[in-house]
Structures are given as C-alpha cells and as structure tokens.
Amino acid sequence: MGIYQSYGLRQVINASGKMTALGASAVHPAVAQAMGEAAMDYAEIAELLKAAGKKIADVTGAEDGCPTSGAAAGIAIAVAAVIAGRNLRLIEQLPDSEGLRNEIVIQKGHAVHFGASVRQMIALGGGKVVEAGHANHVEEAHLREAIGERTGALLYVKSHHAVQKGMQPLETMIALGREYGLPVIVDAAAEEDLRLYIAKGADAVIYSGGKAIGGPTSGFVCGKAELMEACRAQYKGIGRAMKVGKEAIVGLLAALERYELASKDAGEQLQLVERLVAAINELPGLHAAVVQDEAGRAIYRAQVKVDERTAGMTAHELIRLLEAGDPAIFTRNHYANTGVIAFDPRPLRPGQEAIIAARLREIWSNRK
The missing domain is CATH 3.90.1150.180 (Aspartate Aminotransferase, domain 1)
Known part of the structure; x- marks a missing residue:
C-alpha cells in the first residue's frame, strides 16, 4: 500500500x-533522501538561500539565484524585487506600490491562466499589469507604446499555455529592455533548458523545481546578482507568505545536481x-x-x-x-x-x- x-x-x-x-514530479530516491536528511537537521536559512543561489548560478550560467516555493511565487518575488529593490521600507509596503515604478508590461497573449492567473501573481508582487497588443497579434510598436515613466519591467511568458503565434519573440523584449533601461523577466516555469534564456540576455528567469527538473514543489529565480539579492530581500516582505522550507531547498539542489547529469x-x-x-x-x-x-x-x-x-x-x-x-x-x-x-x-x-x-x-x- x-x-x-x-x-x-x-x-x-x-x-x-x-x-x-x-503533485508535479515523483522525485528520485536520491532527492527524497536529501530532503529527509535536511528535514532532520538545522541550517541558518539566510545562509542556505545564498548557498542555493550559488548552485543555481552554476547550473544556469546566471550571476546568482534565489530559491522560491514555486514558479508562481517566483513571479511575485521577481516583480517585487524590481519595484522595491532592497529598500526595507518599500519591501514592507508591498503589495502597495502606489507612486512607484510598478507597471509590468506583458504581451496580451502571455497574460494566461496556468492554474492561477499570471496577472494575479504580478499583482501580489505589487505590479500593475499593462497588456500590449492583442491576444493573437502583438507588434513591436504595441510594446513601445506600453512602456512609460512608471514601467518597472518587461515580462515574457514561455509556456504551452501562452499564445504560440502572433507574439513578439523574446529577442524583441530584450532589445527594448536594453533600449529603455528596463529589466526583462522570463517566466520559463516548465522549460527544460536552464541556460537558454540567461544566455539570450534576460535579467531574471523563473523556473519550477517540480516540473522539468524533477524536484519537489519548489522553484527559483536566476539572473543578475543585484536583482537576485533583491529577490532574497523580499522574504522580509511578501515572500514571507510564500517562504520555501529547508527540505524543499535541499531537494531542489539535489534535483539540480541530478539534472545536470541526466540524459x-x-x-x-x-x-x-x-x-x-x-x-x-x-x-x-x-x-x-x-x-x-x-x-x-x-x-x-x-x-x-x-x-x-x-x-x-x-x-x-x-x-x-x-x-x-x-x-x-x-x-x-x-x-x-x-x-x-x-x-x-x-x-x-x-x-x-x-x-x-x-x-x-x-x-x-x-x-x-
């Protein structure tokens, strides 16, 4: 039984x-063993988060990383990080972001429901969603016109849930991000290539730990070092309600180690x-x-x-x-x-x- x-x-x-x-993935026995050992011992969580960030960086080619309780939490935390940075007053103020650069530009065909709403995850992080273009047709001009003085970031969703035709490619979003000095966040929750989007120039990429990686219910954000420090800082704010436990972090790291070796x-x-x-x-x-x-x-x-x-x-x-x-x-x-x-x-x-x-x-x- x-x-x-x-x-x-x-x-x-x-x-x-x-x-x-x-329940996402059924983990490998080695991952389950690592989780069990972690559950029966202690660690200073702040140190564990940093150590995990280094491992995530090694696997993804990013500068740093931040474990999360899942990819959905990763969206909220990444959005909060671009809005509040490491400013504790602002971190504790979110999701109230009135007066801040809180607009998150997303292509209309990417504002999807994945079991919950991408728009809602953005809102949890204090973001105000600005949809560009139409559900089946987005031009570069639509994105340019959506960018304004309150824009905090551009968000690109790579998912089977998203519209697969008529959208602008990630390369357009990254080019616009560079032109306007805006970070580009990629939601790549279930994607298998952990290095592709960082290599393309994204500032932050979000993955699920329990999907392609085969880990426990978990996730992570990887990207620019300063932005990852800001992501970890959100655990003093909205991240507290979506904190990731020591067992899940260690299970995620064990799964990442196996993923590197897997065919x-x-x-x-x-x-x-x-x-x-x-x-x-x-x-x-x-x-x-x-x-x-x-x-x-x-x-x-x-x-x-x-x-x-x-x-x-x-x-x-x-x-x-x-x-x-x-x-x-x-x-x-x-x-x-x-x-x-x-x-x-x-x-x-x-x-x-x-x-x-x-x-x-x-x-x-x-x-x-």
Whole structure:
C-alpha cells in the first residue's frame, strides 16, 4: 500500500504531465533522501538561500539565484524585487506600490491562466499589469507604446499555455529592455533548458523545481546578482507568505545536481509513446498519433482523437471513466473540447503504460 492509499486516497496514474494538480514530479530516491536528511537537521536559512543561489548560478550560467516555493511565487518575488529593490521600507509596503515604478508590461497573449492567473501573481508582487497588443497579434510598436515613466519591467511568458503565434519573440523584449533601461523577466516555469534564456540576455528567469527538473514543489529565480539579492530581500516582505522550507531547498539542489547529469535523450519516452499509440489504435473510435509538445520542447505524447459516433462516447466521457477508476488515470485535456486528449509519458512509472492500455480495453469491452 502506498503512502497516499494509507490515508484513503486512490492510486493515481499520472499521464497528464508534471502538473501541480497531481503533485508535479515523483522525485528520485536520491532527492527524497536529501530532503529527509535536511528535514532532520538545522541550517541558518539566510545562509542556505545564498548557498542555493550559488548552485543555481552554476547550473544556469546566471550571476546568482534565489530559491522560491514555486514558479508562481517566483513571479511575485521577481516583480517585487524590481519595484522595491532592497529598500526595507518599500519591501514592507508591498503589495502597495502606489507612486512607484510598478507597471509590468506583458504581451496580451502571455497574460494566461496556468492554474492561477499570471496577472494575479504580478499583482501580489505589487505590479500593475499593462497588456500590449492583442491576444493573437502583438507588434513591436504595441510594446513601445506600453512602456512609460512608471514601467518597472518587461515580462515574457514561455509556456504551452501562452499564445504560440502572433507574439513578439523574446529577442524583441530584450532589445527594448536594453533600449529603455528596463529589466526583462522570463517566466520559463516548465522549460527544460536552464541556460537558454540567461544566455539570450534576460535579467531574471523563473523556473519550477517540480516540473522539468524533477524536484519537489519548489522553484527559483536566476539572473543578475543585484536583482537576485533583491529577490532574497523580499522574504522580509511578501515572500514571507510564500517562504520555501529547508527540505524543499535541499531537494531542489539535489534535483539540480541530478539534472545536470541526466540524459536529455527522449528516445526511451518516444518508444513508450509508440507502444501506447499502437495499443490505442486497436480500439474502434480512437485514433492515436505521436505528437511533439506544442511549445517546441523535446517532449512526445500520445495524442488521441475520440470519434464520438464510433466510440460511443465523447472525449469528456472517456476522461471521466479513466479518472473514476482505481487506479485513477489522468490525461492531458487541454483540447478535450475538440475531442482530443493526450497521454504524457514523462510521469509514468515502469509498466503503467500497460495498465492504461488494459483500462482502455476494459472500458471498450463494457460499452453498450
């Protein structure tokens, strides 16, 4: 019996992805061991934050880093840092930022909901959101016209949630940041390349520790040294409500150490997906194919189109049947309204793809 089953919860097979709603990542035993050791000992947190910043800098190529409780907290803390800096009076005043350079310019197609609102995370840090352009079309002129005397930073969101066409590239944002003397913040929460955006010239980049990195629920900001010092200073202000514990910091560092050594070859995952696609295509009314992640990452999933007439059910009905079982099987459902679901191989534990295929066959055999 698993730990969650001992509390009366059903077993979960996560074929959705490294999703916060399902606990993000199942950590490697070495990460769990590091967290356990950290939980049974003490450290001066201010020193631990600085030491973690150095490790984050080594991994990302940034000047420094700051651990956070998650990527969402990273947005709030990074915004607070550009508004208040290390001024304690201003830090304690936030999120009240009246009269300060508090406007955060973001492309309209990047003002997304990721489980919460990007706009709300900015507001928690004292930022006032200024959206540039339209949801599917932003020109450089839109960004220029959004910049004013109260602008504190430019925020770029790199995410599958964001609009993938019609937006200005990060390079435009960075060029504008340099021209106007404004920091550029990149929300790269689930991205796999930990060095790319720093190398491109971003001043601060936010990552989730529990997504691609495979660590515990955590996150970090990396970037310019002065800005990272300001990020850590926010733990005397709004950061206090979103502080990250010693166990999560150590788990994050252990995951980063493993991440540096991990192979980025997607071959094994691709083979798993191909086996699952073959099994699904044996079922009438389901049409499966291997597709790459919509944001361009080296992630391959089994995408399934549900033919309602032949299958005798809609995609939403199939989702409910999969989630109602024990184990409960959770799929990736961003396009369920179009009859499409997907299975993500990354969170699957050995042999779980066979359980998914068997459950689908059971559902099909019980159709009326």
